[in-house]
Amino acid sequence: MPVKKTTSTAKSAPRSSKRTRKADLAPERIEELLRRLAAAYPNAECALIHRTPWELLVATILSAQCTDARVNMVTPELFRQFPTPRAMAEASPAAIEELIRTTGFYRNKAKSISGAAKRIVSEFGGKVPRTMDELLTVPGAARKTANVVLGVAYQQAEGVVVDTHVLRLSRRLGLTQETTPQKVEQDLMKIIPRDRWIAFSHELIHHGRQVCIARKPKCAECPLENICYSGDKTWTSI
Numbered sequence: 439m440p441v442k443k444t445t446s447t448a449k450s451a452p453r454s455s456k457r458t459r460k461a462d463l464a465p466e467r468i469e470e471l472l473r474r475l476a477a478a479y480p481n482a483e484c485a486l487i488h489r490t491p492w493e494l495l496v497a498t499i500l501s502a503q504c505t506d507a508r509v510n511m512v513t514p515e516l517f518r519q520f521p522t523p524r525a526m527a528e529a530s531p532a533a534i535e536e537l538i539r540t541t542g543f544y545r546n547k548a549k550s551i552s553g554a555a556k557r558i559v560s561e562f563g564g565k566v567p568r569t570m571d572e573l574l575t576v577p578g579a580a581r582k583t584a585n586v587v588l589g590v591a592y593q594q595a596e597g598v599v600v601d602t603h604v605l606r607l608s609r610r611l612g613l614t615q616e617t618t619p620q621k622v623e624q625d626l627m628k629i630i631p632r633d634r635w636i637a638f639s640h641e642l643i644h645h646g647r648q649v650c651i652a653r654k655p656k657c658a659e660c661p662l663e664n665i666c667y668s669g670d671k672t673w674t675s676i
């Protein structure tokens with residue numbers, strides 16, 4: 439089959455006018471996308487190292503504007519010194535700041551971690567709560583963080599984690615036209631079966647890191663290529 443290569447320096451082409459939103463969201467296409475993603479990333483899981491829901495919550499707060507690899511470098515010492523919410527609640531903000539400095543935005547993150555620890559101790563008996571409503575009252579836990587904790591630590595699919603990769607890929611794949619994480623999540627929750635919400639996020643995050651990277655997606659080696667109609671493609675067979 440003849441293939442067409444687009445230049446990597448070319449401006450992103452607009453989405454094909456022949457495609458319609460309805461076609462992008464056809465159940466057969468969604469099913470095929472999910473099937474290929476699951477086949478490509480059968481063991482996709484959260485890359486933040488953690489032993490408890492509390493450690494995952496803290497690691498997720500630290501991961502804002504920071505790589506998971508960097509977070510994984512600071513958390514062992516942080517949890518060695520302050521292993522529980524109670525210990526963290528009693529820590530001085532300066533001590534937390536010093537340990538998380540390299541993750542960036544460390545003053546705000548230390549404030550969130552300290553506030554989260556205090557609330558979890560005072561309101562939830564020292565245990566990270568298991569419901570979205572309760573989690574959203576914890577400092578530093580916005581909806582994305584709450585979805586990570588519920589999905590990964592408690593295997594509860596309350597929503598879809600929408601980070602920078604999930605947002606970018608969902609748009610490239612025509613699953614949404616929205617631009618905010620909240621609205622993208624609402625769209626994804628309508629079209630992805632609930633029992634795939636947790637794995638779907640992990641798979642898309644892995645795909646976004648390894649293949650569908652932001653600046654120059656590796657379309658020639660992408661398992662979704664012939665069902666992807668993005669104007670950002672660097673290579674196409676269709």
Ligand code: SF4
Pocket residue numbers: 610611649650651655656657660661662663664666667668670671672
């Ligand atoms: S074909 Fe290219 S743009 Fe589409 S999902 Fe694959 S890597 Fe991303």
